[in-house]
Amino acid sequence: MTSSPAAPAATDHDSAVREVFREVSRAWAAGDATAFTAWYAPDASVVLPGYHLAGEEQIRSAMAGAFAGPLHGTRRVHDIERIRLVTPDVALVHTSSATVQDGQYAPAAEEREAVTWVLARHAGRWLIEAYHSSPAGAV
Template sequence: MSTSTPGTADDTAIRDVFRAATDAWAAGDGAAFAARYAPDATVLLPGTRLAGRAQIGATMSAAFADALRGTRRVHDVRTVRLVTPDVALVHTVSATLGPDQSEPAPGQREAVTWVLARHAGEWLVEAYHSSPAAG
């Protein structure tokens, strides 16, 4: 196991997953957002479990049309660790910002663990788990 070196092809490709998902979120595009997830990915949020790209896409499309309309998602990638050449463990501090927010409010940040795997040369999210970040 090794920590990914910033600027390497894998590190850049993994961080591009977050950029693409962030762009899709800002556009309110549930299908484009879910495209960054593996077909059988799992998302765990407090009180919610989503199973598979189809459910993730449908749930996010509905949320973008309602509660998440006009929001954006930000991620501070803290670590990228290659568990194998085709599996990465990523830790971020993330937040969902309202339309008028430029920075997360106190208590708004989440600690997130992501598992990404390479599928036919493309990095996709296999698992996502978030919880409130400490302080």
């Protein structure tokens, strides 16, 4: 087996991008909107059915309300399907994601969402620039 100089860099990017998803999920489970939005770029956008949140403050405010209300006690799972580096500092990520209710072990298939994420490095740190979610069965 041979190795190439590019292989470790790709692995480093992959690991760092995956860390964003671990930390966002950890903050969600804690119901911590500030820690959650710390992984979003200042001008990030979130698009999901019926909602468009523009900027870190709108995202933080919406999540604080949701964590205090309907998302209280839930956790978020993201099964990463693909990470593609568009440039060395921009990654396009596709996930199958779902919100898991308190007491629920795993989400049902119909609760899954197809999510596209754009992440970019800011001063060496990967942040979420854009999030777009759609029901998994939608075409």
